[in-house]
Amino acid sequence: MQLVNGVELFQKMRKSLGNKRNELGKEHIETIATTYGEFLTSDIAKVFGNEDFGFRRITVERPLRLNFQAAPDRIERLREESGFEGLAKSKKKGAQGEREIEQGRGLQEQILVALRTLNPEQVSKNPDAFEKTLRSAFQKAKVGVPTPVFKAVMSALSERDETAEICTDGKGQPEPDAELRDNENVPLKEDIQTYFRREVVPHVPDAWIDQSKTKIGYEVPFTRHFYKYKALRPLIEIESEIRALEAAIQGMLGEVLQ
Secondary structure (H helix, E strand, O other): OEEEOHHHHOEEEEEEEOOEEEEOOHHHHHHHHHHHHHOOOOOOEEEOOHHHHEEEEEEEEOEOEEEEOOOHHHHHHHHHOHHHHHHHOOOOOHHHHHHHHHHHHHHHHHHHHHHOOOOOOOOEOOHHHHHHHHHHHHHHOOOOOOHHHHHHHHHHOEEEOOOOOEOEOOOOOEOEOHHHOEEEEEEOOOOHHHHHHHHOOOOOOOOEEOHHHOEEEEOOOHHHHHOOOOOOOOHHHHHHHHHHHHHHHHHHHHHHHO
16 A cells, blocks of 8 residues: 655645645646556655554453442432332332332332441452342341342442452453543554553553454554654744744834823
């Protein structure tokens, strides 16, 4: 694939057409055609392989770390959890629906009472240990809590904590933290693991790649390949211009005040 930097060949249009403010003259078209025909690298053209523009977008995951506490403010947050709110709702109509809603409200109250028996000052950084404590509290209170509601309770009583132990799923695998999820573009010509060890691991050692989310994409970065550095003007030159402008302004002000 050959890229020609047409920006250097454009000339300003005589009449603006929205954002299309450039046009190619006959000589510019001839230059582009000749450049493509020669298929050589020059000041305005570069030759690349197709893979040079390709990349694999990898999803970098980091583990979820939470602490748990049955503090009053966290217990109050439980009322906003959809799984908990759903207990006091019913799709059924009439007396049967009203009965289900009443039973749900009763279960909600039982859950809240059981949670208030826990030590509100104790903070647990081990999710498995806290889960056992929570199940024990419900068992002592003789409260049967459905799995979705139990998850809602765990969620309401948790907060992110980098010093806490890693949360794991039913298979013992680390759970990813959606808020810490990130993406990296790895060139097609580079090994993913080599890139990952060099660019990611030194900064976040506990990260891993979710292979199921890897995608291939392409981009043609004209600016990156044709950028030419232009040195900034010397400070003394800029200062000189500023002083000249100040003098000119002072002169105009003097004329106005006379």
